[in-house]
Amino acid sequence: MAIAGKNLPMEDHRAASFQFIPSGGVPPVVEKAEGCTLYFDGGREVIDAGGGAVAVNIGHGRTEVAAAVAHATQRVSYVVPPWVTEERIALVETLRERWLPPELSQVALVSGGSESVDSAIRLAISHHTSAGRPERWKVIGRETSYHGTTMTTLAVGGHRSRRSGFDHILTDFPKMPVADAEGLEKVIESEDPDTIAAVIAEPVIGAAAGAVLPPDDWWTDVREICDAHGILLIADEVMTGFGRTGRKFGIDHWGVVPDIMVGGKGLSGGYAPLGGVFASEKVVAPIAEADSGMMFFTFSAHSAACAAGVAALKILEDEDLVSASATKGAEFLALLSPLGEHPHVSDVRGLGLMIGIELVEDKELGRPYSPTTGMAGQVVGEALRRGVWVYPAGDGNAPDALLVGPPFTITTAEMETTVKVVGEAISAVCGD
Ligand SMILES: Cc1ncc(COP(=O)(O)O)c(C=O)c1O
The missing domain is CATH 3.40.640.10 (Type I PLP-dependent aspartate aminotransferase-like (Major domain))
Structure with missing residues (x-):
């Protein structure tokens, strides 16, 4: 990771020292963000399909x-x-x-x-x-x-x-x-x-x-x-x-x-x-x-x-982005919906660019994972390693869900990559 303007790597111990309560590992270091893309670790690109914490609506770098x-x-x-x-x-x-x-x-x-x-x-x-x-x-x-x-x-x-x-x-x-x-x-x-x-x-x-x-x-x-x-x-x-x-x-x-x-x-x-x-x-x-x-x-x-x-x-x-959120939301939901066929996905739903994917251990019985497994967090981590950020959600009876909430400027190509990566991450973590 280069430090802005200096082109020096951000040493791991510096990045790790940011944590208030150390939880092991080095938090992601973000160098810059543009549109729907986050640039990690000296250029590794990540699609910000979670809009951070479902906050980024006009895109980065304005x-x-x-x-x-x-x-x-x-x-x-x-x-x-x-x-x-x-x-x-x-x-x-x-x-x-x-x-x-x-x-x-x-x-x-x-x-x-x-x-x-x-x-x-x-x-x-x-x-x-x-x-x-x-x-x-x-x-x-x-x-x-x-x-x-x-x-x-x-x-x-x-x-x-x-x-x-x-x-x-x-x-x-x-x-x-x-x-x-x-x-x-x-x-x-x-x-x-x-x-x-x-x-x-x-x-x-x-x-x-x-x-x-x-x-x-x-x-x-x-x-x-x-x-x-x-x-x-x-x-x-x-x-x-x-x-x-x-x-x-x-x-x-x-x-x-x-x-x-x-x-x-x-x-x-x-x-x-x-x-x-x-x-x-x-x-x-x-x-x-x-x-x-x-x-x-x-x-x-x-x-x-x-x-x-x-x-x-x-x-x-x-830029008429509220309407864009409606139309792109419908497009994204349609693209994500086939993930509902996955044996560990019980539901894909949402409104506009606020879309949830619910994960379960046993789809037929509607049985969620035990909350201690932190399945949503694991899938989020796996998707991030593969180049897509989505936001972990869920609690109580439905402890594991992924929130897709990207900038309203997201492109169809970025949506398609997100669908592919999230599907692969779910399979890698939950099995097929
Ligand atoms: C519906 C709702 N209310 C309140 C909050 C808290 O907002 P903040 O994290 O900015 O304090 C959140 C954060 O996710 C939220 O989703």
Whole structure:
């Protein structure tokens, strides 16, 4: 691996020293990235079919984004989040005018997905507390879900392996079944509706399951149930947002507008740590009336990150990449579908360029691998050795899935190579 500008190899001991908790081995060293390609180890090419952590949507190496970040940094390195800079305003205006449903006019900017969900939970609780309902503090999450890795987002999520070791100190937020809206109604009744602040869900379940879609009526039913009980509805669009599923937001597929929506990942195309909380006036009004506020994080709405966001959203629009995600997603799903014939693949599914491949030990019995085998991780490692990056996913009853979530600029040739390599990696690890 050459060190940028010096053409010297990156010694293994330097690369290994990057690890906080050493886990053996040397982490991949990435020299540069361009389009859909990562350049490893002095030039070895890897297709970024996972878009990193399903974050890279406009492709790597966009000089316009780099220039916007540099320009913003030269103008103002840092000022406290409540103050205004041109980049902050430009991002809020872009989001309001061109991306968000008109109902979600209130925008707060943070530095990533966990921060955005954590803030949305604080916002929902604060909404009720400010309106004189402090007893409404519970946020219902789904039994299988992932909303981030702060203590509160772990608590609201249903990702058993990521919660492991912390369960005993996590807030006991109630959980609803994944796909049964009546089940939500039952949870609300048994908890007492007057204690529930909000319900949170991913439009398409990502990290915890590998692109699992809800039943057709699920979102409209959940919206109705929340309305009937005065409960706020939060859509976690961290993975699904900004075109990933072929619409601006995942929930758009079901024609539902939540009270609060959160984004991250694709909001900056992966070029900067950026997340957003988008809420209706109804949600923030009681907080404003009570003269309360929301404490910021030091790096909330960082100008350079906002500049990256504006530039990335412009590219998504100028190049019609949300539609590209829909059409290329359909093409990629069709190409990947034959992998469903593999004796250890139980399902290939998805929406837009968010596609999941579920692995099982026994397909006839529908029996998953034991979670201790870490099968998805092994397949991901094997695919990476063969030149393709996909993102490991899965938990609980479906512990092993692969997430395919490439940049929306991926070519047919890159899709075909991905299909071939992933198929070979599954056979090499799981057997035929
Ligand atoms: C739906 C969802 N919410 C929240 C998060 C957490 O985001 P971050 O890793 O940026 O903190 C993720 C990350 O994968 C996610 O997929």
